Amino acid sequence: MRQKCSVLRDLGAPSTTGPFDLGRLPGGVRRSLAEDLAAEPDIEVVDMDKHDLEEAAHDPRVRAVAPVMPTRLIAPVPLADEAGPAAEDGHTWGVDAVGALDSRFTGAGVSVAVLDTGVDADHPAFADMELVQRDFTGDGDGDRQGHGTHTAGTVFGRDVEGTRIGVAPGVSRGLIAKVLDDQGSGDSDMLLKGVQWAAGEGAHVVSMSLGYDFPGLVDRLVAQGWPVDLATSSALEAYRANLRLFDALMDLLRARAAFGQDTVVVAAAGNESRRGLDPDYEIAVSLPAAAEGVVSVGALAQGDQGLAIAPFSNTFPQISAPGVGILSARNGGGLVSLNGTSMACPHVAGAAALWWERVLAEPVPHTAATVTARLIAHADTGSIAPGVETADRGVGVVRAP
Secondary structure (H helix, E strand, O other), X not given: OOEXXXXXXXXXXXXXXXXXXXXXXXXXXXXXXXXHHOXXXXXXXXXXXXXXXXXXXXXXXXXXXXXXXXXXXXXXXXXXXXXXXXXXXXXXXXXXXXXXXXXXXXXXOOEEEEXXXXXXXXXXXXXXXXXXXXXXXXXXXXXXXXXXXXXXXXXXXOOEOOEEXXXXXXXXXXEEEEOXXXXXXXXXXXXXXXXXXXXXXXXXXXXXXXXXXXXXXXXXXXXXXXXXXXXXXXXXXXXXXXXXHHHHHHHHHHHHHHHOOOOEEEEEOOOOOOOOOOOOOOOEOOOOOOOOOEEEEEEEEEXXXXXXXXXXXXXXXXXXXXXXXXXXXXXXXXXXXXXXXXXXXXXXXXXXXXXXXXXHOOOOOOOHHHHHHHHHHOOEOOOEOOOOOHHHHOOOEOOOO
């Protein structure tokens, strides 16, 4: 049986496996540091069968292979008991909660990529910005779903209707990778190529409010006549392979950073938990947030005793941010309030942009590792309500410099 697979190759790797080649040879031997630094990731989709997979395993340029999986936006969650106003005193509560109002940094000189459903480039939130758009879906540039416009507004949106919505409104260059179509769906190949494109365009930060659709893949296979157990097993294998492929891509991007721009990659943890039904109904962080080197983000809500974990937020994130009652840009103009880890993720991406601006002005290594370390080290726990477990909120609430 043949299937479409994403093949991640390192074009900087040796092309043979001779005894005098320094490379990652079949069997897992690591390449030399010099060749790691020359990493050149390349991703293509290939129809493969078991014989092709066997050949790929012995190709020293191939770093990972994974079946193409469906992806989807992390859909906003309706909540009947949203706490607190969406905005007050000319700003959203999220911008205030992460300390952006008190920061002297704005994200000036920093490029941020938003991988989502595109963006409404005519929205006042993006006035006077350079928006570089790239469509990976075939539906064309622009956002006809609304999700991408909202998330981009939280990262770097300008003031709208007298309200500050953006954590880093000084960002002047936004990289908009449309990796989800006008219905909010896509596939892993679109996402992987979007990450590669954003890094190649010099993104300091990549924000991803989306997830791999494991249940959707099971349903698709069952609809094709597969037995449920076989469909589930195949989808699990695909999910595992995609996790390894994303890990490998992050490795190559870090290696290539020695010769160019380093990138902080931020992703939403997911909205599959249902603590409102049962406190133990918790789902762990999903892919791509679960990949090595990706900063995973949980969602927080306002409460009487401080910030509480949102009932839908997946557990085991690295860090958390406001994700309930988040006011941001609405497709077509104006503002709209939404809930989700999709809304929390761009708060962290915006804070990362602020930290990048600071780090670039300091005599420290100008690397993603430095920025990520600042994000983690400066996270706040004092504003979190008693009883919120570390496993649910990570190191705390992201804070601006």
